[in-house]
Amino acid sequence: MDASTAAGRIARRFAALKDEGRAGLVTFVTAGDPDHETCRALLQALPAAGADLIELGMPFSDPMADGPAIQASDLRALKAGARLTRTLELVRAFRDGDAETPLILMGYYNPIYSYGVDRFLADAGAAGVDGLIVVDLPPEEDAELCLPALKAGINFIRLATPTTDDARLPAVLRNTSGFVYYVAIAGITGTASAEDAVVGPAVARLKRHTDLPVAVGFGIKTPDQAAAIARVADAVVVGSAIVSRIQANLDAENRPQPGLVDDVQGFVRTLAEGVRRARG
Template sequence: MSADLSADPISDGRIARRFASLKAEGRAGLITFITAGDPDAATGQALLDGLPAAGADLIELGMPFTDPMADGPAIQASSLRALAGGMSVRRTLELVRGFRTKDADTPIILMGYYNPIDSYGVDRFLADAKAAGVDGLIVVDLPPEEDDELCIPALKAGVSFVRLTTPTTDDQRLPAVLTNNSGFIYYVSIAGITGTASAANTAVDAAVARLKRHTALPVAVGFGIKTPAQAAEVARVADAAVVGSAIVTRLADGLDAGGKVRPGTVEDVLGFVRELAGGVRGARG
C-alpha cells in the first residue's frame, strides 16, 4: 500500500506554506529542536512559545523516550529529564495545544520513536496530534517497509511523515526512502548519532544536489550543526538547517546541580537561537 508522494500531498499545510514563504524570501529556514518538557513542563512551554520570535521557522519537538537510540548523550539526557518531570505523549500534545493558542502559523513536527505512539494507539494519537496542531512526524525507527504501521495512516490523517536520509542511503535505497515522504526531506549529514562531528561542506553540497535530483520536496540538513557559522554554511545550499543538540546543550548548561532551571536560562537559550537564525538568514547575502 504505497503511492508516489515525492511531491508533498499535504500541499496546503503549514509546512508547505512555510517553505513556499522561505523560497519567496530567497533564504533557507532554521529548524530548531527541543525535547518536550525538558526539564519541566513550564520551561518546555516557555521555550516552545518563544522559538518563533527568536527566529525558528519550523520546530521539531522531541517526544521523550527511555531508549532514544538515534540520539547522542545531550538529547538522551534531555529525554530522561523530561520523563522525570512527568512528560508523556499526552502532555507533549498539551504543549503543542498551548503553543497553538499563541501561534497559528509555525509548523511543528514531532520527532521520536514508535513505541510511545504504539502504546498510545496510532489512530488515537493521530487524531489527538492533528487536533492539537501537529503538522508532521519524524519517527526514526520505522523504515519504509513498515509504512502501513504509521506513515500511511498519518498521511491519510493529514499529518506529514518526514523521513531521514543519510550518507549511506545509496541510489538503490533512495526511492524507497522517498516514497510516501511528505513535508520535507531530512538529510542526516553524518553517519552516527546526534550531537557529533559536523560534515564537510563539500559533502553536504553534493548530498543536497543528489537529493534534489530525486525529489521536489525541500531538503533540510541536520546533525552536527553547533554554531551560527555552521548553520550558515548549510543554509547556503539546503532549504533549511536543523539545530538540536547545541540548543539542548545550551539549556542543560543553564540547570543547577539539582536539574532546576537557573534564572535567565530560557532567555539565554532563545538568545542562542537568535544567533543561529542570524547566521541562517544572512547565509545567501
C-alpha cells in the first residue's frame, strides 16, 4: 500500500459521511484484549455493526490518560501476550478483509520509541494503518513522530480539550491531519458523561480554526448520548463503553465467554443506530 492510500482513507470516509448528511461512529478497542484471536474477530465485526472508523489501542503498562476500563483492558492484553508487533499483525489481518474502513492506532509514545520510529512508521504503513493518536506527545515534540508520520503518509490526529484556549489552538492544529479529536470532558476516559449543550459550542469554536472534521469522544456511553453528540459533531467516539462490554463477557480468569463478539457487535449496532438517527 502506498502512503497516499493510508492518508486518503480517512478523508474519503469523512467526505462520504458528509454526502450522507450524518456523523460517523468511531469505535475503540484495545489490541489483544482479551486475547489476540478474539480481538481479531472483534475488529472484523465492527464495520458490519456500523463502525465508520476504528481506533485500535496500543497496549501500554502506564496508560495515564485512560480510566479504569481501558487500563484494565491494557493489562489484560499485555498478560495475553500483546505487543506492538502483534498489534500490527491485527491491522494486517483486518486489511485482508477490509480495504476501506480507516484504522487509527491510539496510545502512548514509549512503545513506538522502543520499536524505533522509522521502523514503526514503515511497518505501520505497510500493514494498513491510516492514522496515529499519541496522547503524550505535545506539539512542541512534533519532530519526534508527528512530522515523520506525515512524511510517511500517515495522518497525525491531535487532541483538543476543554482547557485548550484560543491562544493554544494554533499550535495544536498546526500539523494535525485527518481529523481533530475533541475530548468532551476534563479528566480521564470513561469517568463522566459528555453533554451536547457544552460540546456544541466547543465544536463550533474548533471549526472557526480548522476545516478538518471534528470527532468528539470521552464520556459517550449510550445510543442516546451518541445521537446527541452526532447532532453537533462530525463523528462520535465510543471507547470505554465498548471495552466495558468486552469485560462483561469474560469469566473470572478473563477468558472470553461464548457470544462475546456477538454481544459487542450488537451493542455497537445500537450506537450506530443512534448516530444515524441523530439528524433525521
